[in-house]
Amino acid sequence: MPSRDTDRLADAAGITQRWAETAPEKRGGLVAELQEQGRIIAIVGPCTGQAEAPAEAALSVGDDPASDITMRDFDVSLVADAFSLTRRLPRALDINRIITLVALVLALPLAVFTDLHWAVPATILATGLVAVSLQSTRVRAGIGVYPPPPKD
Template identity: 35%
Template sequence: MNAALLVACVLVAALPGVFAYAAPVTLWIVRARARGAGVFLDDRRALTIGPRIDTVLLDRWGTVTTGQLRVVAIDPVEPDHERNLRWFAGALGHAADDPVGRAIARLSSRGKLSQVQQHHGGGLSGSVDRHPVRLGSPEWLGMEARNGIGVTVGVQVDARPIGYITVADEVRPHAADDVTRLRAAQVEPILVSEDTEGNTRQLADACGITQWYAATPADQRERLVDEHRRRGRVVAVASPTPVPSADLILSDVESTEGIRLLDLDVGRVATALALTRSAARATVRSRRTGILLGLVGIGLAVASVLSLPLAIGYAVLACAVVVATAAPAAPTTSVTSPDPAPSAT
C-alpha cells in the first residue's frame, strides 16, 4: 500500500468518528441553551417534529396573557362610593376561589370576614366588618346588566348597590412581538379561548392574532387539532391541558410528553420552536461540513500533499471544525423568567 492510499484510508476511517461527535454535541448545546430560556427538551422526538410545525394553538390562559385577570374599571354608583366599593368588594374577594374573585381581592386587604356563602350562578355573599356584602352577577343583585368587554360584577353593601367592577385578561406586554416572531418563522398562531366571542376577539386583536376560536373549552380542542391536521398542517398546542392528538405538545406540566416549559408564555413557545429549528439546521450544517472536509482531505492525500502525521492532524482538526459547526445559533428570546404578579389597579 503506497503512502497516499494509507493516508486516504486514515481519513476515511476518521469520518465516522467526526459524524459521531456532531449529533450529541448539537443536542447537548441546544438543551443547555433551552434550559436557560425555561425550555426543557427532554423528549428527543420533539427535536424532530419541532422544525416541521407550521401551526400553534395558543390557549388563552398563560400564553398571551399572564393567566390572571386584572381590574380594568371601577364604576361606583356615586363618586364618593369608590373607596367603599374597593374595600368591601376586595375584602369579600379574598374568600373567592375563581379568577374574577382573585383579581378583585387585590383591591384591598381581607378585613373581618364571616358568614361567607357561594351562590352558584350568582356570586358571593358574606359579612365584612359586620356589613352584609354581595358580589356577583348584576342580574342576581337586581342591578342593571353591563355587557361590555371583560366580566363586570355588581357590588351590594347593606342591601344597597354601590357600584360595578370590571375585570379582564392581563395581556403579556411582549405578546404582540412574540406573535410576530412566530409568524416570521412561518408558524401561524391561533388563539383558543373558552371566553365569549367579544372578549376573545379583543384579546386576539391586542396580540396581533388574526385567527381565533371563542367559547371552546378544553374538551373540544382535539376537534380543532384534527381539523387543521386534515388540511395538511403540522400542529402544536400550547396549553395547560395537553391535547393528545397534537403533533407536538408544549405544556408547563412536568409529566407531559413533548416540550415542557417553565410557563406557557408565548415568548417561550416561540423560543422552543426556534431552538428545534436551530438544532436541525446545525445538524445538517455539521454533516455537510464533515463531508466537505473529508473529500478535501482525501483529495490532498491522493495528491500526496499530506503525510501520515499531517493526515492524523487534519482528521483531528476536521473533527474540531465539525463539532464547532454543530453548535446551533442562540434564538432571540423575550423572556427568561415568569412575569411577576400583576399589581392592583
C-alpha cells in the same frame, strides 16, 4: 395563555398561523377542523379543562399529565428555546456534514496517494474536527446560524 406567549412560541417554531386564548370548549372543535384541512396541530399551554384538544393534537405541551410533554411549572421561554433550537439544527447538521466531507476528500487522497508526511492529512482531519466542534458550539449559543433565535 396570553397572545404574547403564543406569538413568541409560534415565531420560534416558524408557525405562521396561530389561535391564542381560544376558549377551552372551542379548542377540540378547532383542532378537528384544522386536521380535516390536513394540518398538523400542536397545543402549547396550560391544559387544564381542555382534555379533548390535547388528545386530538399531534403534539401537546403543558401542565396536564395527559400532555405529550408535561411541564410542572409551565415556562413559555423553555418551550420557545426548544422550538428555536430544533429549527436551527438541520442547517447546522448540513454544515457539519459539508465540513466533514471536505476534510475527508482532502485528507484521504493525500494520505493514500502521496508521499507527504502523515501529519499533513492528520492536520486536515483535525482542522475539520475543530470546525465541526466550533459549529456545534455556535448552534448551542444561537450564533451565525439560520434562522436566528428570537430576540427577547
